[in-house]
Amino acid sequence: MLTVAIVALVKVIVVLVIFLLMIAYLTWWERKLLAHFQVRLGPMRVGPHGLLQPLADGLKLLFKEDITPAGSNRIIFTLAPIITFVPTFMVLAVIPFGKSITLFGKSIDLIISDFNMGILYIFAVVSLGVYGIVLAGWSSNNKYSLLGGLRSSAQMISYEVSLGLSVIGILMLSGSLSLVNIVNQQDSILNWYIFRQPLAFVIFLICALAEINRIPFDLPEADNELVAGYYTEYSSMKFAMFFLGEYGSMINASAIATTLFFGGWQGPWLPPVVWFLIKIGAFLSFFIWLRATLPRFRYDQLMRFGWGILLPLALLNIFITAIIMVW
């Protein structure tokens, strides 16, 4: 019993530390890559090629004054970043990041919890993050924040349904809600769900982009129209929490896409964990690439797109999958 608890604790700590490090260096990577897409250099000063920039940024944020604007709802204002931030960490619990390894004669699964309803859990937890955004917008007593929050809720109702439906095809094929099973089924590249469910992947990717508020769906932030959207009034650690949450969910989205469609940690020669990180890295870079390329959707366009195109396509995908399965 005790060993189980210790193993679990160690896993949680290791995953958490790596996750935080990844977030820190994701900000660096994003700035760097985006800069090169725009024929700039990006951070260069702090450490070689700006490698210490995330540390400097973190320190700076810590020492900033924590401001709560007058007329804001203090409790909700404080709670909102936490609501956005915590779910990003909870998602990690069910994502398998490697095959089981044997340490001191004990086999250890490289997943925090092999929960047999992993996908449902992820979707349940992930959609909590939006509440943080909406509440932040509402409690800030600032019209830009409020508009950001409103857009966020409009955005959520446009993609959430399609996001859920897009993975139904996989569930039908795999017959399991556990991510471990889903990864195990994708043991060779031909079994990757991207090839069996290409349409689902496209829908999933688009919805995931909307979920994590990345360009072209960064309506709630929309720097050039809404100052900074829902977190306009936030500073110091509360801002940092939104920031961590945002980049954390970017990593999560990559991890989920990898697990569902790209065989998770499966891959030849290299250790599974390395494969997993490579695939996540590729997704993250792709998200940044999209950011360097696409303009932002308008909010009515997004709603029309979500309900008029994505939802029918997602339903069609389920339909076709069902027909093929029964055949």
Added chain:
Amino acid sequence: MLNYINSLLAIPRGLLVTFKHLFKPAVTLRYPEVKEKLPERYRGLHYLARDENGDEKCVCCGLCALACPSGCIYMEPGENQRGERYARVYEINELRCIFCGYCEEACPVGAIFLGKEYEFSNDKREKFIYTKEELLVPLPGEKKV
């Protein structure tokens, strides 16, 4: 329908464009280490020239101040040992100056020029009022004020 397909295709096309840019050398100039090569006729901080004897060329005629659109040149005339008119006080407020170069054009004796110096930021407004001593090119062997 064609419209839709076209706009869908715009995404990969756009991605390709940005991807090509990824491999171009960055245009960023790493400023304090690397500096831009200034064009021949760059207009930076003024300097007051001297003649071949090392005397100040300026005769304090006031034409530069008259030409100056921002009114940032101030001078007071005086007489030197040889009884010639010269500028006892000559000041340019570099904060008001728009670096148009009209003063250089107006000067009948070629005494004022706009140089290539542009790194003269300071922490006090008063320090931007450059005195004659600061503007004059130093005599050989003299240190710049």
